[in-house]
Amino acid sequence: MPPFLTPLHTDALRDAGIPAPWTFGMADRVRFGELDALNHVNNVVYLRWYETLRVIYLEQYGLYDLAGPDPKFVVKTVGLDYRAEVMRGAPYINVARTVAMRNTSFSMEYATFVNGQITTTGTALVVLLNADNSKRALSDALRQVFLDRDGAVQM
Template sequence: MPPFLTPLDAPALRAAGIPAPWGFGMADRVRFGELDALNHVNNVVYLRWYETLRVVYLESYGLYDLAGPDSKFVVKTVGLDYHAEVMRGAAYINVARTVAMRNSSFSMDYATFVDGTLTTTGTAVVVVLNADNSKRPLTDALRRHFIATDGAVQG
């Protein structure tokens, strides 16, 4: 298992059994407070995990700077799909990538893997806003990054 709470690149993910096209992730271990009465990860916890990963993704790639001064990234929609439960004490890797772009928003996919097995997937639409909360068009620099790093397409 790779080090916990450290951004992982594509080679580190492949070494941990995470398939392409995932190129960004972070490993951690389930904590007691993340469990529900059935001793598996509570549904809302995945949203927290993916939010944390999204912020690390944005920071690690310098996307706040690429969006321009006083920009804000706001989640418009999220979704989750559960494939298998994640139990108490499990070590896991969450991964994220940008898959599509529109004028002022982009779509991200997420996944959780335990021992190389897919357990959960998620999606989010993130809108870029100006300081006054009006929509801000994605900059060319952001678009180039999403295409080069994650293979994102115009949606």
């Protein structure tokens, strides 16, 4: 298992058994406070995990700077699909990637891996806004990062 709470890139993910196309992630272990009455990870925790990963992804790839002055990355919609429960103390790796871009937004996918198996997947539509909450076009530099790092497609 790779070190916890450290951004993981392609080589580290492959070493941990995470397949392509995933190129960014982070490992951690389930904490007691993340459990529900059935002793597995509470549904809302996945949203927190994926939000934390998204912010680190934006920072690691320099996307705040590439978006222009004072960007606001706002989540418009999210979705989760639970495939298998994740239990107390389980080590896991969350991964994220951008899969598609539009003029002012991009779509992300997430997954949680436990022992090399996907237990949960997620999606988010993220809109880029100006300080006054008007939509801002994705810069060419931002688009290029999504293309180069994640193989995102233009919609």
